[in-house]
Amino acid sequence: MGIALAALAGCGDGPDEGAGATMPPAVVSVEVVRASEVPNLIELPGRVEAIRSAQVRARADGIVERQLYVEGTDVAAGAPLFKIDPRDLQARLQQARASLASARAARAQIAGTRTRLASLVQRKAVSVQEYEAAQASFQQADAALLEAQAAVDRATLQLDHATVRAPIAGRAGRAQVSEGGLVSAASATLMTQIDQLDPVHVTFQPSNATIVDLERNIAAGRIALKDGRHVRVSLVLDDGSQYPVAGEVDFTEKSVDPATGTRTLRxxxxNRDRRLLPGQFVRGVLAMGTVHGGISLPERAIAIGEDQASVMVVDAQGTAVRRPVTLAGQANGRWIVQSGLEAGERVVVDGWHKAQPGQRVKAQPPAAATSGP
Incomplete structure (x- = not known):
């Protein structure tokens, strides 16, 4: 009987101890949100464009004899790219030169006749009408000579176009015609394209509302542009790496695209190492001055999800609360928080992964949390 009572007593002690045992609050380090001057960063998708691009098209009719360049290599302005069969063009030039020689001979003959008649008309050996007719014939011969010279110049130019040259310096693309192919000046057959890749342009398409809001904040003094109105841009490539060279906005479209409601920034x-290629998509972070009274947090305080970013906030009762935030880019190892937080709130910097929403936590400054066990 005593054993049974002891067993019952032992069973009664277990629940009392379990009820009295509670999990200690998780220790987290927090940072008090303070309003300060932070970079005004706007992240936008962009597309790389060649600073100059030239389509090389046929300016003479004929058969392509040879391709004179290596596809995908840099060429100098005026470098030969293709050779068109020149024999027909050479024959046209010879024909034009023959017509020029004939026109010169005819003009010389008529000039002699006019000179003789000029002396005879003074002696009244011929009528004035005959002299005027000779004068008119000389003017016609002079015009025919000019026309023949123009034909020679045109034929010479056409023969020169048989050697297709690069109009600008840059990287020559894939050949659009093959040796033996027929090209036409009338249809302006595309032969290749040349792109200048250093430097390059990157174009962005922000909404007009974004630009108007930015201009309004600048006018109100909430955003200050440094270095006059120069806007620096950094790029994030498609593999996630940072492009090592910063750029600068050099053009802003003054009209709005009616189909998309966007404006173009360039x-x-x-691009000395040719890492940026035309058509490549990148993400640009535009540094639009500084924001007075902005908020920033250390990178480690932000939890990045698939659809949104969030932080863990400690309220006045010491309870962890998850808060979604809108980010506006990174600067100096800190995320710029565009919305979702107010000055004076406590944000968990270290240990937020140990706390669940609604759980009580023990908040302490980052230095104390770092020095603790």
């Missing part, structure tokens, strides 16, 4: 980047 930035210029040095």
């Amino acid at each position: 930035a210029r980047f040095d």
